[in-house]
Amino acid sequence: MNDLLTPKRLIIRLLLCLALLFVVMFVCSLIGTQKVSLRAVLSGPGSEPGQNTDYDIFVRVRIPRIILAALVGAALAASGVALQAILRNPLAEPYILGISSGAALGVITCVMLGAGITTSVKLGVFEANVSVSVFAFLFALGTVWLVWLIGHLAGGSGITSLLLAGVVVNAFFSALIMLLTSLLDSEKLRSTIFWLMGNITEKDFSTLMVSAIFIVAGILGLFTISQKLNVLTFGVHEAQSLGVNPRAITFAAFVMASFITAVAVGLSGLVGFVGLIIPHCVRLVLGPDHRQLLPASAIVGAAFVVFCDTIARVIMAPEQFPVGVITAIIGGPVFLFLLARYSKKIGYQR
Amino acid sequence: MSIEVKNLCFAYKTQADILKNISFRLKPGFxxxxxxxxxxxxxxxxxxxSGLLKPTAGTITIDGSDLRTYSVKELAKRIAVVRQEFIPVFEFSALQVVSMARTPYVGVFAFESVADQRAITEALEMTDTARFAGRTLNQLSGGERQRVFIARALAQQTPILLLDEPTSFLDMKHQVGIYDLLKKLQLEKQKTIVAVTHDINLAAQYSDTMLLLAASGGYNFGRTQEILSAERIEKLFDVKTxxxxxxxxxxxxPIGKYARDNLS
Incomplete structure (x- = not known):
């Protein structure tokens, strides 16, 4: 009975993951184009604004950006875990399956209809902006359904048919996104393209707060069905024999995964492969039990995107480039490795 | 827990009936x-x-109530299913697989209670799988994997156990091993066992009752030794025996054409 997961074990492991996250966040907050001295930051904002630039940079620029990166990473990694479980495919991931593109198409459609891309995700402020996230969510959900349907028609249970469906849907949506982008005026163009490549920029605290609430709620929701996700990885029939209603759980997981993906895409555009790399690494260390895999992946995913974003900030300083470029450079080879590994011999009962 | 099947019919969507008017009653512990x-x-x-398909006509009664009145969860506390062994996508250990049997019993956050752990340990010991409980399923042989799935069914603590060709990919030793285990569960745990099999001789050795289904839609149900006769098997399978x-x-x-030439 040694390796059964107990609440105590889970909490200790998650606290270790959290400690890692905070160390990464702390170290990355000190790294940047502008040298920031910790002592200066701790001395406070000063009596008048602009007096202590170190403090201003640290609190108004670095911290919000790092929190944003962490939120995006947590959402994408958790979404990847959930999608892999319900699709019984270790290569499923919101970006590869085209769900991120779907959400992005939703955002751009909304932008075309009026909202500006830079202000588009002030979720907390009830202007026209709320509609952006609603659009992103609905498009993401529609995409999941579409990819699943095409994958099903194209070859049922095979591990690659679903990926092919994702690739095709992704290509189609990318074309639509390009079409819509080319119609944008030059003023919006640069920010839109940067956003599409997965760009993490400073957001105000209210946006961060509301996004954080949504993402944490989504991850907690997924956590409550994590044991059922375990069972579901054995197939629909097996799940039913073990007392899990496969349709209800699949639907709930699809909705929650699409939701947190849509929030992440709204925040940072298309950041790929996080949902692939992180769950795989966590599985190697902690095993496939979703009660542990899901929260641990969310925390490690947060640390990973913070780390990648720091690289994106400093590697070609003072130029900054989108974090999506970094995650894709790391993620591409990992994807190929996993594809070679998993296309050999796996199966499940229908 | 008894199983009663009355005038059961089933057809896949547009096709003709695959099962027609089947009725039988299986007493508990058979x-x-x-x-x-x-x-x-x-x-x-x-x-x-197992409730995965709904009959097009007729009823299945488990323990006096229609199968359709049970929720998915309630049914999982009464019927466990073992399918052909397979290697799952994710590398769960044998222990983790067996512990999933407790899903219908655990609460929202799904951590195993002491009672759950006892059921899991007992299932591992009865099926002789405890010694490789920490290994993942892809590190096990087909026979060992099938034992793990039987252990899971056992940990589900259901009075009824359904098995779909549990030994089809196993060698002789493991075939007998699995059937010995099933017989032990029947005798020591008073389980009602229903096994689909291709192997008439294993069925003849181990089962009390048999249901022979013909491709034409007819069927025979009764005590194993009364049901099994050379004529009936030759007619049913369309092969000389x-x-x-x-x-x-x-x-x-079974005797094939060339073997028959040699024997005569």
């Missing part, structure tokens, strides 16, 4: 084997009994 040629509907019948009587039991060997 071992039933379901045999018949390919396409006769053996697995379909098992899926009907050689019958051997060993004590009270009768065994059958």
């Amino acid at each position: 071992f039933l084997s379901i045999a018949g040629p390919n396409g006769a509907g053996k697995t379909t019948l098992l899926n009907l009994l 050689f019958a051997v009587q060993m004590g009270p039991k009768r065994f059958f060997f």
